[in-house]
Amino acid sequence: MVDWYVEGVAFGNCNCDYGCPCQFERRPTHGDCRGFEVLRIDRGRFGEVPLDGLHAVLLYAWPGAIFEGGGAMQAIIDERADPRQREALATVLHGGETEEARTHWWVFRAMSSTVHEPLFAPIGFEVDLEARRARVAIPGVLEATGRPIVSPATGEEHRVRIDIPNGIEFELAEIGSASTRATGVIGLDLNDSYGQFNILRHSGTGVVHARA
Secondary structure (H helix, E strand, O other): OOOEEEEEEEEEEEOOOOOOHHHHOOOOOOOOEEEEEEEEEEEEEEOOEEOOOOEEEEEEEEOOOHHHOOEEEEEEEEOOOOHHHHHHHHHHHOOOOOOOOOOHHHHHHHOEEEEOOOEEEOOEEEEEOOOOEEEEEEOOOEEEEEEOEEOOOOOOEEOEEEEOOOOOOOOEEEEEEEEEEEEOOOEEEEEEEEEEEEEEEEEOOEEOOOOO
């Protein structure tokens, strides 16, 4: 396999309630699963191809739980990427050059019967992990925002995290509320549903653990 590594900050939004059941090996809140993830690559390479500073997005949708398959996915890759970088990011996001079932990208691809051609577009992404705030803009395709969960009892911000020591997506994620509108081949109309903010560290052998 090609030796690759990506590290950066990720933000995602799906149609489940704040405590996304998928993270607890349960069925999706509403029976189906649809959403997106955006990543800012702070450090990355695919073989000798540098990926630092690029953004990438993955949209997805399944008619039921992810493990039941029949899904659709589409990658959106930073238009600033050169041809080699575009090919590298498409490969990684489609689960290529990755050991079986070691990253969520591999699983998403394996469980998708429809894989749309990647788009290459400007991706605006602002994120503050600690504050649980984010904004994503892909002109004509997607707009999303993330914010902290607000307690209906006190009106105060509520902080909660999910810790998965042996997961295939992250070690620790901050959970917030997010809203997304997407109008491409995978449409999204999400309002104050599950928002996820996390550091992502992936390689072809899975999550690279920063904690002992």
